[in-house]
Amino acid sequence: MITIFKANISEDQESRVRQFLNLFKEILKVDFDFEDCDNILRIETVGNITSNIEIVLNSNGYFCKELL
Template structure:
């Protein structure tokens, strides 16, 4: 399943910061950011991840994050 999130991540530097946490806390999940999109999309491909986990990770780093329907 692919979860899509709208974020406030704006730069590659911020992606690296958040990515370090995503890689540690979600080691088996594939993820990527689309900073070209106006919603600065984060896509996470997973089997059983709860979207709230991703939202909590980004929020704890000071970024906004909401799952898109």
């Protein structure tokens, strides 16, 4: 499953965000698109953990919302 998020994560924050995302064993791949106006975060997972990702990132000071 691939989920795409709108985020406010910058290149400087990427390594810190990856540390949070490493907590999820269901995540297979993480990609950032900093050139997109929405700072796209693409996450490939086994199963639907979208709400968990949003909760963890939003509660740590980042904006992260699934694009539908």
